[in-house]
Amino acid sequence: MSPEELLAWARGPGLQITVVIFLLGITVRLTEMWLLGRATDFAAARKGGAAAGWRTVFHRSLPTPGVMKQAPLVFIGGYIFHLGFLITLVFFVPHIELFHGLWGMRWPGLPGSLVDLTAVVTIAAMIALLVHRLVDPVRRFLSNSGDYIAWTVSFLPLITGYLAVHRLALPYTQMLAIHILSVELLLVVLPFTKLIHTFSFIFSRWYNGAMAGRKGVAS
């Protein structure tokens, strides 16, 4: 298959297959979670459970007290990765064009140099997090294949995108095709790995917060 054919496949049939697996997987997982059932209230519930749930969704995105002392690398690296990934995904003009094609919505993008810088910092943060995971005996013990798969499929779109933009390693067409395929790989495995937290975090946090709220305790 030539690079041109690979790119055409990635942008056409490949994307269709990806969207189907991704949405099917996400819907199955979320529906399944929703149908798990709720614990029975044995006492009259307090008011404001739902609001407590939303508070928790927001709250748990903020650093917990003492985390900077306990695990500075995970704290800083984690924030950089999540924000950097989001910025490169949402504010790089070619990506905005993809979303515009899908939803008809467009927003202002960032200059290429800024997205570039974000990508480099994000890639560096991811490498640091991986090294930390491998070097630290406790983290290494706690890690399983799921963690490494999640890291790999999140890392590939960033590194291939960077290489494509800078015409490194391979000709642009080939690298662009590989970049799109790496994103498709990420989307395909996302619902079935720990990466489902991209969507489930809202539900799990809200549920925890709401349950605590119903009991009248802080979550």
Add this chain to the structure above:
Amino acid sequence: MNKPITLGDQLKQQGISRRSFLKLCAVTTSMMALPPAMIPRVAAALEKALRPSVIWLSFQECTGCTESLTRSHAPTLESLIFNAISLDYHHTLQAASGTAAEAAREKAMEKFYGKYLLIVDGSIPTRDNGIYSTIAGRTNLDMLQEAAAGAAAIVAVGTCAAFGGIPYARPNPTGAVPVSELVKDKPIINVSGCPPIPVVITGVLAHYLTFGEIPPLDSLGRPSAFFGESIHDRCYRRPFYDQGKFAKSFDDEGARNGWCLYELGCKGPTTHNACATTKWNGGASFPIESGHPCLGCSEPNFWDAGGFYEALSTATRPLSSWAGAAVAAGAVAGAAIGASSLRKRATAKRAHHRVTAEELQQKEDV
């Protein structure tokens, strides 16, 4: 037979000065990405080159490639080079027609068997034994196979001959294929483009005349000297891409300021051609300079590679109906799995047996 006429003789006869000739050699040498030290060698080789017999076969095409070459910017040294080859058959350009034309082709093929250069423009229909395009009652398929057998090399001029082009686009009713799918035993140079840049066609011919061999080719069989870099990488609007300045429509401020045309569907990043450097119409401009995004015409399947006015990063096939079906199917499957879990839980609850203190006591006694 007369003494064979060299290219040098031919140019002299036409009143081309030595200075103009050397200028051509310098341009050709630099176009072929050769070092300047090669100019005298190119000049010497071109002067001595015998007029090679060229047979030009036009198949399923629009004559745009011939138009590009002959009407580029008249009269040019390129077109003189073109005159300097012995074009023994070209059914648009030759004076002869009908059986006389076919006879000329057959005669040239016989006389220069194994030595002539075969230029093909247009794709070749293969469905139903190739009956969708015939010349003098013969199918293109048949004519190509016969002409290719005696050719020294084949130049597939234009995207149709190189990669199938428009006739090859879905649904390809005639079963059109590029030359490379039919001829496997001859060197093929793909000079793609819809149409190709005139100087690229003449540059390839000049290289062949100079060195007697085909130029270095890329993975798609195109001369690397002309197709080595992408339009995007050589585009004068590239800084605007890097700065994030894009034209959003053809008449907005961005368009008037000459900003990047990526969002209007420019295929420059994935298109390899010399448009941004050699330009068109005697170096006047090229499509992006005129405010139009690159269509990617020198790449395979450019006609099916998404809309011309859709950005390169967009999906090329509709996704919404697939997405809707996937969500619906996911909801049903999720509900089924959820219901099964709930059933399991209910069964487990039913089967649950409350242990009494007496029972425990009994167990302890045993």
